Amino acid sequence: MDAAANLPREPRTERGRRTQRTILDAAAAEFGDKGFHESSIVSITQRAGVALGSFYTYFESKEALFKALVLDMSEQVRQLALPIVAEARDPVETELSVLTRFLEFAREHSEIYRIIDEAEFVAPEAWRAHYYGGASRIFARLKAAKDRGEITGEVDEIHAWAIIGMNVFLGLRYGVLERDRSPEEVAAIANQLLQRGLR
Amino acid sequence: MDAAANLPREPRTERGRRTQRTILDAAAAEFGDKGFHESSIVSITQRAGVALGSFYTYFESKEALFKALVLDMSEQVRQLALPIVAEARDPVETELSVLTRFLEFAREHSEIYRIIDEAEFVAPEAWRAHYYGGASRIFARLKAAKDRGEITGEVDEIHAWAIIGMNVFLGLRYGVLERDRSPEEVAAIANQLLQRGLR
Incomplete structure (x- = not known):
């Protein structure tokens, strides 16, 4: 398996880094509450207050x-x-x-x-x-x-x-x-x- | 939650105790290999070499x-x-x-x-x-x-x-x-x- 393929895409701006951080913090809350299988990208982006398109800028799945x-x-x-x-x-x-x-x-x-x-x-x-x-x-x-x-x-x-x-x-x-x-x-x-x- | 409701039914005979042990050992192999969600009662009874009816004599799910x-x-x-x-x-x-x-x-x-x-x-x-x-x-x-x-x-x-x-x-x-x-x-x-x- 190519580990690099699953690494998050490196943000190029400070604003990008903040967005990525916000998504990771929302993901910690979502996965921590519901577990992996019951968690969804839509719900994570809603918690994070970011658009779905922004999510896919940084994470592929x-x-x-x-x-x-x-x-x-x-x-x-x-x-x-x-x-x-x-x-x-x-x-x-x-x-x-x-x-x-x-x-x-x-x-x-x-x-x-x-x-x-x-x-x-x-x-x-x-x-x-x-x-x-x-x-x-x-x-x-x-x-x-x-x-x-x-x-x-x-x-x-x-x-x-x-x-x-x-x-x-x-x-x-x-x-x-x-x-x-x-x-x-x-x-x-x-x-x-x-x-x-x-x- | 009533913990007793999920306990296995106590076998009344030595043969029953052996069957229950065989099912538990097969379950350890099955759950250990495949995890809970991918494991099935049918596959566990096949591993154990016991009939499906026997399974339900001892375990309810x-x-x-x-x-x-x-x-x-x-x-x-x-x-x-x-x-x-x-x-x-x-x-x-x-x-x-x-x-x-x-x-x-x-x-x-x-x-x-x-x-x-x-x-x-x-x-x-x-x-x-x-x-x-x-x-x-x-x-x-x-x-x-x-x-x-x-x-x-x-x-x-x-x-x-x-x-x-x-x-x-x-x-x-x-x-x-x-x-x-x-x-x-x-x-x-x-x-x-x-x-x-x-x-």
């Missing part, structure tokens, strides 16, 4: 829009960690801050779970890339900390997959399904496992 | 069968840990053994991921119960270890959700998507986080 939205959400999650990682603190503190920020994001954008989970069936390549990308960024952070001497034991991709799994499930439970504990509290208590394990 | 299958898979996962927990070892060792066993199970039954993930959309109550059940069992193990004095720090439901997330994602990555590392190796390396954290 509902499938292409859905894939573009998953890529966009992956990018939003990636961006969350950037200012935290730039501060280059201790690796355990870095993971604490990244998780806190992610839990806040999951509360604000709880539709991301339904969309990413549905991507397993509707856009499996984008779904896979979402998690492989997340795990590889965590692994890169751990390796950098190891190189700086801040982690003495081995670091392995397996640790990164364990951490992404923790984060995803904590966001699901405490950001989406129930919101009975604050992001700060959830992250602080979960981070004890990275500080000292269970003992 | 495709939806009811799917829910019953999710409950059955939750129960299979629950059973995996029972002999390990019965040995009442150190909590970190217990989690190591449970994860190893789960990773072996995920390799042998990789259809479970597609089915549980699709349950979010097709049988959301059973999906939710699957994870809440798993997390509550981990939390119960941690509390029991704390009561025995084997964990000195606090134990919290948040730790349990972190651990179930680790386990689910390690099973996805190393049991289903790629099988480049053995269950023993994955579990041993991931378990370092519970032994001593990242430091």
Whole structure:
């Protein structure tokens, strides 16, 4: 499959970029509410307040829009960690801050779970890339900390997959399904496992 | 919603129990291959080698069968840990053994991921119960270890959700998507986080 064929067409103007952003935000709300199959391009353009012709300037189909939205959400999650990682603190503190920020994001954008989970069936390549990308960024952070001497034991991709799994499930439970504990509290208590394990 | 209305009808004979098991196993293969929407009762009864009438003796619809299958898979996962927990070892060792066993199970039954993930959309109550059940069992193990004095720090439901997330994602990555590392190796390396954290 040619991945580039499904990428959104790059807007040439600032106004075009804003329109594309408006469509992606409307798509997140529509797919999050109704799921992929019940969502329609007409309804998305109505939510976005843009003409149907404008839609096809940027996206070639509902499938292409859905894939573009998953890529966009992956990018939003990636961006969350950037200012935290730039501060280059201790690796355990870095993971604490990244998780806190992610839990806040999951509360604000709880539709991301339904969309990413549905991507397993509707856009499996984008779904896979979402998690492989997340795990590889965590692994890169751990390796950098190891190189700086801040982690003495081995670091392995397996640790990164364990951490992404923790984060995803904590966001699901405490950001989406129930919101009975604050992001700060959830992250602080979960981070004890990275500080000292269970003992 | 009346959950009992969708439970499979309890077979009254040993032969009936075997038929119901055969249908559930055929359903796991069918739903795992084709997904819920493309699967059919006729095709499942053909896979199982049972008459269509037999199917309706035990399940009232495709939806009811799917829910019953999710409950059955939750129960299979629950059973995996029972002999390990019965040995009442150190909590970190217990989690190591449970994860190893789960990773072996995920390799042998990789259809479970597609089915549980699709349950979010097709049988959301059973999906939710699957994870809440798993997390509550981990939390119960941690509390029991704390009561025995084997964990000195606090134990919290948040730790349990972190651990179930680790386990689910390690099973996805190393049991289903790629099988480049053995269950023993994955579990041993991931378990370092519970032994001593990242430091």
